Amino acid sequence: RYSRLGVMVAWCVRWKAPRRKRVIVFTSMMLVGLAGAMFRQSLRILGEHTKLSKSSQKNSANTVIKNFGASVGNGEGRTPRRISDPPSNMDRLPDIKDSNHLSTAGNEKEKKAKDITVFYHTFINHINEREGWNILIEQVKTMLNSPIIDRIKAIKYTTIHTPLTLPDCPICQNLGHYEEGFELKTHQKMFEYCENHPDERVIYIHSKGTYHPCEMNEVLRKAFMRSVFSEECHTQASGFGCNTCGFRYSPFPHPHFPGNFFAAECEYIRKLTPPSLA
Incomplete structure (x- = not known):
């Protein structure tokens, strides 16, 4: 990276052109190089974040599987509950007719x-x-x-x-x-x-x-x-x-x-x- 930058600087210095044009070209090259460096750094950070997210998801999945296996192992002799049956300790859902559960938008009309x-x-x-x-x-x-x-x-x-x-x-x-x-x-x-x-x-x-x-x-x-x-x-x-x-x-x-x-x-x-x- 630095060798390329040195070549650009030497080229701008030896270029037989008005000083104003050399400054413009040199500034443009510097901005392009800076943008490229920032882009590469962003890709590196994104890759590290993706690896970390995948690792966290894998650990969470392993934990869920272990807990599920333990609950199944301790549940021998119990009557299996169907998925369609609601849990016995589940709170009652509010009746839609109850006035205290109606939203302000619903009462607007x-x-x-x-x-x-x-x-x-x-x-x-x-x-x-x-x-x-x-x-x-x-x-x-x-x-x-x-x-x-x-x-x-x-x-x-x-x-x-x-x-x-x-x-x-x-x-x-x-x-x-x-x-x-x-x-x-x-x-x-x-x-x-x-x-x-x-x-x-x-x-x-x-x-x-x-x-x-x-x-x-x-x-x-x-x-x-x-x-x-x-x-x-x-x-x-x-x-x-x-x-x-x-x-x-x-x-x-x-x-x-x-x-x-x-x-x-x-x-x-x-x-x-x-x-x-x-």
């Missing part, structure tokens, strides 16, 4: 279902107007046919760039039109609503794919919609102590739902920084 308001950020440009309308119609159908439609009070939407009215949607309410703007405008509307309705839930969605129509955006949009409008997202999430729900969650670089589709408790939303100040 028995609680009063919270009203849900959807906040929908829409955008259509003139270049992809037909594709944009198809996406809006698809999302409206998903909402109206979702398993939680009986709990949705209203679908409040904002329009950017192109003024429009969502067709065949009796519970849709237009919050306003903006010639230009980003999702923070709809976020602010949702924040203000939660300040006045802390006991409700909200869902935030947007017309993903109308700005960049592509197959990947279509797949993600449908997955996001199915998750935030699922029954489980609104009946089981709080049973696990969750006040938000979505298809994907990431703590980096800050806690958020990639794709920006989510459902949340208004009690949580109203504690956040107002979007207008972000």
